[in-house]
Amino acid sequence: MRFRSMVCQMSPVELSGVHLLLTYKCLYECDHCFVWSGPGAKGTMTLAQVENIIEQAHDIPTVTRVYFEGGEPFLFYPLLRRGIELARKHSLEVGVVTNAYFATDDGAADLWLRPLSEMGISDLSLSTDVHHGTGEEKDMVLRARMAAEKLGIPTGVIEIEEVEQLSCSGPKDGSKGQLCFRGRAAEKLAGKVKKKPWKTFDACPEEPPAIGRVHVDPYGNVLFCQGISVGNAWKKPLKKIMAELEPEKHPIIGPLMKGGPAELARRFGVTPKRTYADACHMCYEVRRVLRDRQAVKGILVPDQLYGITSESR
Numbered sequence: 001m002r003f004r005s006m007v008c009q010m011s012p013v014e015l016s017g018v019h020l021l022l023t024y025k026c027l028y029e030c031d032h033c034f035v036w037s038g039p040g041a042k043g044t045m046t047l048a049q050v051e052n053i054i055e056q057a058h059d060i061p062t063v064t065r066v067y068f069e070g071g072e073p074f075l076f077y078p079l080l081r082r083g084i085e086l087a088r089k090h091s092l093e094v095g096v097v098t099n100a101y102f103a104t105d106d107g108a109a110d111l112w113l114r115p116l117s118e119m120g121i122s123d124l125s126l127s128t129d130v131h132h133g134t135g136e137e138k139d140m141v142l143r144a145r146m147a148a149e150k151l152g153i154p155t156g157v158i159e160i161e162e163v164e165q166l167s168c169s170g171p172k173d174g175s176k177g178q179l180c181f182r183g184r185a186a187e188k189l190a191g192k193v194k195k196k197p198w199k200t201f202d203a204c205p206e207e208p209p210a211i212g213r214v215h216v217d218p219y220g221n222v223l224f225c226q227g228i229s230v231g232n233a234w235k236k237p238l239k240k241i242m243a244e245l246e247p248e249k250h251p252i253i254g255p256l257m258k259g260g261p262a263e264l265a266r267r268f269g270v271t272p273k274r275t276y277a278d279a280c281h282m283c284y285e286v287r288r289v290l291r292d293r294q295a296v297k298g299i300l301v302p303d304q305l306y307g308i309t310s311e312s313r
Contacts, residue, residue, distance in 0.1 A: 013209065013211045013242055013245050013247065014062050014212070015060055015062055015063055015211065015212065015213065015214065015242050016062055016063060016064055016065065016212050016213065017063065017064070017065045017066065017067065017212060017213035017214075018053065018056075018057040018060075018063055018065075018066050018067075018213065018214060018216060018238070019066070019067040019068075019069055019213060019214070019215040019216070020045065020050065020053055020054075020066060020067065020068050020069065020073075020083065020215075020216055021035065021069055021070060021071065021215055021216065021217040021218065021223075022044065022045050022050070022068050022069065022070055022071065022073040022076060022079060022080065022083070022218075023041075023043065023044040023045065023070050023071040023072070023073065023075060023076055023218065024036070024037050024041035024042065024043040024044070024070065024071045024217070024218065024304050025037065025038075025039065025041045025042075025043075025044060025070070025071050025072065025075055026038055026039070026041065026070055026071045026072040026075070026099075027039060027072060027075070027099070027101050028072075028099065028137075029184075030184070031184060031185065031188035031189055032160060032179055032184065032185045032188075032189060033183055033184045033185065034180070034182055034183035034184075034185065034226045034305075035070075035071070035183055035226055035304065035305055036183055036184050036304055036305065036306075036307050036309060037070060037071045037072070038309075040309065041071065041304065041309055042304070042309065043217065043218040043219060043302070043304060044071075044076060044079075044218055045076075045079065045218045047079060047082060049218070049220075049234070050079055050082060050083045050086075051082070051083075051086060052233075052234075053216050053233060053238070054066065054083055054086045054087050054090070054092075055086075056233060056237060056238040056239065057087075057090075057092065057238065058087075058090040058092065059237070059238075059239050060238065060239050060242065063092070064092065064093055065092055065093035065094065065095065065122070066083075066087050066092050066093075066094055066095075067094070067095040067096065067097065067123075068080055068083055068084070068094070068095070068096045068097070069096075069097045069215070070097070072098060072099060072101065073096060073097070073098060074096075074098050074101065074102055074112065077112070080096070081115060081116075081119075084096075084116060084119050084121060085119055088119050088120055088121075093122040093123075094119070094120075094121045094122055094123075095121065095122055095123035095124070095125060096116065096121060096123070096124055096125070097125040097127065097158075098124070098125070098126060098127065098144070099126070099127045099128070099137065099140075099141070100126050100127075100128075100137075100140045100141045100143070100144035100145075101137075101140060102140075102144075103140040103141070103143040103144040103147065104140065105143070106143055106146070106147065108143075109140075109143045109144050109146070109147035109148075110147045110150075110151070113144065113147050113148055113151055113153065114151060116153065117148075117151035117152060117153050121153060122154060123153075123154050123155075123156065124144070124148050124153050124154070124155045124156075125155075125156050125157075125158055126141045126144055126145055126155065126156070126157045126158065127141075127157075127158045128141040128157060128158070128159055141157065145157065160179050180205070180278060180280035180281075181193075181276075181277040181278050181280050181281035181284070182225075182226060182227070182280040182281065182283070182284040183226055183227075183284070183305065183307075184307065186277075186280075186281050186284045186285065187307065189277075190276070190277040190281050193277050195275035195276055195277055196275055196276065196277075196278075197274065197275055198261075198262060198265070198272040198273065198274065198275065198276055198282055199262055200262075201260050201261045201262050201276060201278070201279040201282045201283075202259045202260040202262050202263065203259075203260040203279065204256040204257070204260050204261070204279065204283070205279055205280065206224070206225050206256075208224070208247050208253050208256060208257045209247035209248065209253075209257060211224060211245075211247065214230070214238075214242075216233050216238070217302065217304075219232075219234075219301075219302050220232040220233045220234030220235065221233075221301055221302055222238060222241055223305075224250075224253055226305050227284070227287060227300055227301070227305040227306060228252050228253065228287070228299065228300065229298065229299050229300070229301050230242075230245050230250065230253075231245075250299075251295055251296050251299060252264065252287070252296065252299060252300070255267040255268075256283070260279055260283075261276075261279050261282035261283040261286055262282070264283060264286050264287075265282070265286045268286070268290055268293070268295075270286050270289050270290065272285075272286065273285070287300050287306075288306055291306065
């Protein structure tokens with residue numbers, strides 16, 4: 001992704017996509033995972049919550065699509081199907097991100113994907129890379145891709161190469177090279193790449209204030225980026241949260257707009273390390289230091305996204 005310089009002139013936040021983190025649970029515990037997913041992760045949306053957030057997304061005129069992500073959303077297949085059904089009822093485009101663990105053979109791949117095809121999903125993103133382990137997982141992704149193509153489901157593969165070749169500045173179109181060193185990746189993989197001086201990280205790759213999408217997790221957190229909340233959809237309507245959001249005044253997004261993670265560290269008086277793997281790595285590490293400060297109370301959440309997995313609903 002190309003970094004752009006931040007500007008002081010503000011533009012209204014126009015949300016086009018809402019991504020549901022249906023669950024933090026996953027069969028795998030990948031080193032590169034942004035959200036610290038794994039078999040023991042807590043937090044899964046209820047049926048009522050799934051229906052709630054789809055209705056909230058529909059209530060925002062500019063929102064045209066929703067995505068179901070995780071964790072692994074197929075672990076809660078009935079919830080996933082109901083969410084897709086409701087979203088399509090409201091004429092929202094639907095995408096799903098999965099590691100295709102269910103595609104144990106060609107018949108199984110068709111069995112799981114055919115109902116989604118019949119509901120008219122617009123995208124199936126399949127995750128596969130060297131960090132997922134054995135060749136068996138790659139075979140499952142291949143089966144799922146072939147089944148999806150036969151069913152007419154638009155499909156892409158998110159494939160991450162060897163960590164030494166990666167950086168957050170890589171493409172974000174489903175091609176190779178997409179990795180940012182935040183979440184578990186900051187702890188497990190950042191030490192394996194060449195680092196740059198902290199002062200060079202003067203822009204945010206998420207490019208605020210152009211907030212085109214948000215993620216909503218099982219706790220209701222509305223996330224600008226993993227671990228940066230702009231509100232809670234269980235406590236206040238998403239439409240109102242976005243209407244009231246002034247990115248430049250947000251305690252975390254504001255500094256990121258002005259000068260990236262380097263400015264975030266300066267603003268809060270955090271002494272940075274000399275070097276970081278990328279901008280996301282620096283931002284994540286600075287935020288970990290800030291979590292207990294009153295000025296950002298309720299913003300750097302949930303615990304799950306900072307590797308503290310004891311949080312329960």
